[in-house]
Amino acid sequence: MAVKELFKSQVKVVNIGLESFKNALDEAGAPAVQVQWKPPADVSPQAMRVIAAKKAQIEKANKKAMDIILRGMPRVIGLARAIDVIPGMKKNLFLHSGPPITWARMCGPMRGAMMGGLIYEGMAKTPAEAEKYAKSGKLKFAPCHEHCAVGPMAGVVTPSMPVWIVENKTFGNKAYCTLNEGLGKVLRYGAYGPDVIERLRWMENVLYPVLQRAVKQLGFIDLKNLIAQALHMGDEVHNRNRAGTSLLYRLLAPAIIKSTANASDAAAVLEFIHSNDHFFLNLSMPVCKCVLDAARGIKNSSVCTVMARNGTDFGVQISATGGKWYVGEALVPDALYFPGFSKADAARDIGDSAITETGGLGGFAIAASPAIVQFVGGVSSDALRYTSTMYEITAAENNVYQIPSMNFRGTPTGIDVVKVVEKNILPFIDTGVAHKEPGVGQVGAGVLNAPMDPFKKAYEGLAKHLASSRS
């Protein structure tokens, strides 16, 4: 078409990138189509060159990783005390969420949970004594993720705590998680008052043996099937677990009756689970952990195996580089705050629960859970948009976990660090919000994007790994 012709015909615009340009055209009445595009995040040109050159190898490796992830068969096989089953667990070792951190850099709620843990273990009598002990260097700290475990919020696991044992039947590896305490003033949100400690003791002395016998009675519980059903019932199994908790409860109740002679213990355990719609979270997390752990260390794979926050740092691991952490600053979530609290009270993003998003659930599956916006804010169409966007940065669609309202499309699964950086689209995460001071507890729930920094570092780390390895 000659230039002269072009100017006679009606001009139509394809706008790439900033939507504000299209808005201006819309206002002027000019026909325009919006194409979503952003420049990549700023990583080194060398890294981009290496990764561009190795795209085929990365794709192949990611295919292998996703095959392993999608073939995972997570199931509860029992409960035990942390010290008896968690690899490397020791009497003077407390685990925590997120990447490694020292007492000096720990946020308020994580310090609070450590102090509560010391009182619970009988290693300190008062919060002041506990703080002194924690500072002294006698107590060791390590990430849950480095011990096949995951923990919500502060994620503190102490040696005596009972934990769920979740096995990935396909590959034989296991993951561990404590039992969920409920909402509000609880250890994982940094509270450590006498009621918190008393509840932990009841969980150890009543809840744990009752559940242990019930699971023994059942043999195992197929969690993949249970989560698939829960997604059809409005859960995303991170911030909404009402269906997962209900379905688990239905399985457990008859087994509890058959295996616990003491009716008042049996009733108390069922009432405890019934009172806490988040009870299932501490199973959806080790489900994703054991499924993703099986895909660690696949040469050239850019698939994310860990996203975790300790309330100070946000850490990422990718398959190719195994246990290496890529770390950036954790952000403060946008949230619906409980009455009397605001963003000024909030700790930075905290907890291993982003393992659900890493496994194609949580924020990635939020379109299955329109009712969740009442808990985290927003309108129900936001939920559809968030999930739709996550397909842009994932390596596969889930074969079992579905979004009914998207005509049963599989959830976006397997975060590809290369796509995150090159498309400049960040993973979307549902989360609870802790008070920034120790001893207070939960102040809200909300949503946020992961920070870009750890993903840029992971991208650079992948490039280094690719450059150094023979392919």
Add this chain to the structure above:
Amino acid sequence: MAVKELFKSQVKVVNIGLESFKNALDEAGAPAVQVQWKPPADVSPQAMRVIAAKKAQIEKANKKAMDIILRGMPRVIGLARAIDVIPGMKKNLFLHSGPPITWARMCGPMRGAMMGGLIYEGMAKTPAEAEKYAKSGKLKFAPCHEHCAVGPMAGVVTPSMPVWIVENKTFGNKAYCTLNEGLGKVLRYGAYGPDVIERLRWMENVLYPVLQRAVKQLGFIDLKNLIAQALHMGDEVHNRNRAGTSLLYRLLAPAIIKSTANASDAAAVLEFIHSNDHFFLNLSMPVCKCVLDAARGIKNSSVCTVMARNGTDFGVQISATGGKWYVGEALVPDALYFPGFSKADAARDIGDSAITETGGLGGFAIAASPAIVQFVGGVSSDALRYTSTMYEITAAENNVYQIPSMNFRGTPTGIDVVKVVEKNILPFIDTGVAHKEPGVGQVGAGVLNAPMDPFKKAYEGLAKHLASSRS
């Protein structure tokens, strides 16, 4: 604009009615907008004139009816034997679904259920004996709806059967419904084999006393709240009751443990409920029944208080004319059939369960339940479309029951017979499908529109009522 000018400018079409005209324009590339419109159903011009003249009175009466319906507070207050609580229940009276019917006109599954009922009551020993007895005239038949009761499918209620007692706390009236037997070969689908009778006896001897004690222990169960939650969890509480059943189960389990000393009975009851995701249907039905019954007999109101089918006829009642039935032929549903069965095996539409649609649930709330299409056929976007259309023929939006994916819009509630006829849009109903022969049981589940005939008759009946009453 001069005619000359008109032909120079681009012609744009507003197409009203048949969408096929617009499709042709679309193919030709002509801009066209579709407006949904159909001519009214063919009712008498006199009736249309009367109703047009009394629109203001009808509106006012419907407002009153909807206020009563939306203020209903349904709750389980106990269980009892049918003969001890259902008004007018007698030893030689069996209730059934839908409008009144004789043995001669009864469909196969209803006859089968009556025969099973006679064997269960010890009034006959064999199916042949039961058939003879049923034909003899010694056994009386009456619609559940005429005895403050509702029954799914054949809806047979015999004197010894245990029933839920659901009270509308706001207005004090009650509704009754039997306990759900499960799917497949069950009495309500017309099966009457020894396994069916044995299950009914177990329900009477074990399930009933256990549930009776548990409800006594709880005092009451707030069903309005429970259904509101279930809609947030993917139920429409007619053909999908997995969430409702789960939430009810969570409430019942601790109460059962506390009130039933025999652990094996307690476990058996919980396993029975756990095995049947439709268990809650027999509560969602009397919920709607007691809520709608409170709005009977409001002068001038065109709000539908009953839609019910007996497998032969489809009956409608409207508020203005109280207990008067408007009846037409029941249709055969489109369905997903179980392996080995087809539409040729299906009975006509049957059951009082359309009381859920009459109460703004079921097919009217199907957009809350995208996963249901796996049970009834179709794609998930159909569910949104069905619910959206039902707003066209309803008098109000529910104040408590919401569709999360439609940004928590209240479900379309209160079918207005005037709108049904004048817009020519039929109520949409989810349903189970029974085999047309007695003794077989369920063969599928599906969806269908109500027939227009009873609504036209109700419209004419309303016109007559309006013409004869002073306003």
